Amino acid sequence: MFTHAFEQGVKAYWAAITDADAASAIRLTLLTAAIVVPLNLLFALRPRGASPSSEFAGKNLLTTLIDLPFTVSPVIAGAIFVILFGAQGVLGPWLAAHHVKIIFALPGIVIATIFVTFPLVARELIPLMQAQGNDDEEAALSLGAGGWRTFMRITLPNIRWGLLYGVILCTAAPWASSARYRWCPDTSAA
Numbered sequence: 001m002f003t004h005a006f007e008q009g010v011k012a013y014w015a016a017i018t019d020a021d022a023a024s025a026i027r028l029t030l031l032t033a034a035i036v037v038p039l040n041l042l043f044a045l046r047p048r049g050a051s052p053s054s055e056f057a058g059k060n061l062l063t064t065l066i067d068l069p070f071t072v073s074p075v076i077a078g079a080i081f082v083i084l085f086g087a088q089g090v091l092g093p094w095l096a097a098h099h100v101k102i103i104f105a106l107p108g109i110v111i112a113t114i115f116v117t118f119p120l121v122a123r124e125l126i127p128l129m130q131a132q133g134n135d136d137e138e139a140a141l142s143l144g145a146g147g148w149r150t151f152m153r154i155t156l157p158n159i160r161w162g163l164l165y166g167v168i169l170c171t172a173a174p175w176a177s178s179a180r181y182r183w184c185p186d187t188s189a190a
Helices: 004-005 008-015 022-044 058-072 076-086 094-099 106-132 134-143 146-182
Strands: none
Touching: 004 008, 004 022, 008 022, 022 106, 022 146, 058 106, 106 134, 134 146
């Protein structure tokens, strides 16, 4: 990728990335990542219930939702997205009547990116939390620590590296998808 990017020199590379379309794509990618990463982070940190020691109604549904993006083809997910939010889709006429644009707009990009990156942080944390168990948290709670203090002093230090890795994966996903479409070689001359 670097060879192709710099094959015409640094000047051509700089002109390509400062182009108005490229700058717009970079801003859109940064905005999408700024919305998606915190949402996925909050989702991944919330369900401590995915550990084997806790049982609750809907645990199987939660696990299924986490794994759904891995099992559904992106083509099928895109088709469902169009069926739901497209102009002729299930919600399309209502959205058009209320001047809400989802497909080919920021909300659609955010929804699609959340769907694709949904499991990345959670799938890094769940095995880590399962391996560590929740004995430390239970001990802190039984000694009088509150939920927030237990999280900040016990849970977060124990999961910080898995959390960081999941956030890096989640952050890289929007960049990888936009780079794939923006920097593909021009084959029209061939």
